[in-house]
Amino acid sequence: MSLLRVSVLSFSGLTLWLLPPFVFSRKVPLHNFVQGIAIVASFACCFEARKGALKLAKEAEFEALKQAAIDSDVVHEISTSVYVSEDTRKKEAEAILAASDEEVEAAREALEAVYSNDLQPEASATTSKQDASDLQLWWKVEAAQTQGKTATWIIENILGKKGRKFSEGKKQLEELIKKFSEEGG
Numbered sequence: 001m002s003l004l005r006v007s008v009l010s011f012s013g014l015t016l017w018l019l020p021p022f023v024f025s026r027k028v029p030l031h032n033f034v035q036g037i038a039i040v041a042s043f044a045c046c047f048e049a050r051k052g053a054l055k056l057a058k059e060a061e062f063e064a065l066k067q068a069a070i071d072s073d074v075v076h077e078i079s080t081s082v083y084v085s086e087d088t089r090k091k092e093a094e095a096i097l098a099a100s101d102e103e104v105e106a107a108r109e110a111l112e113a114v115y116s117n118d119l120q121p122e123a124s125a126t127t128s129k130q131d132a133s134d135l136q137l138w139w140k141v142e143a144a145q146t147q148g149k150t151a152t153w154i155i156e157n158i159l160g161k162k163g164r165k166f167s168e169g170k171k172q173l174e175e176l177i178k179k180f181s182e183e184g185g
Helices: 003-018 031-098 101-118 121-125 129-146 151-158 163-183
Strands: none
Touching: 003 031, 101 129, 129 151, 129 163, 151 163
């Protein structure tokens, strides 16, 4: 039921209530009967308008409750994501604090080696494609060495030489060490 309908019913009821004494004359024999019908009709319009107004109020209340539920869901979702991110950062900080100084220092040196080598444009600009791929391999090998990995692990995991190709990987590792440790790379 719309607000327009409630307004029309209210206005009609008021009009029917006030109209009969001014429109009808007492000379007409059915004057009292018509006036009574007008008053009853005005009551009916007013009661219908009241019923419509109550229905509109309930609908508005329901919409307000629905909007409040949606808002609380959004707030809950945001607070949950904030809690999860804070919890994740707390666990990361605890892991860093729990790590030994040697592990932290080794990780820092490995990252420093990787990033310092990445920031040397003259080394990659003056080398060929093969030398560039060798240089990238060397950075990975050097990072693994600073982490304390063995030569066998480096050959199998970084160079990808396992089984029958292991001796080939050993030669490749020796060449990388010879080539880049001499250049200071």
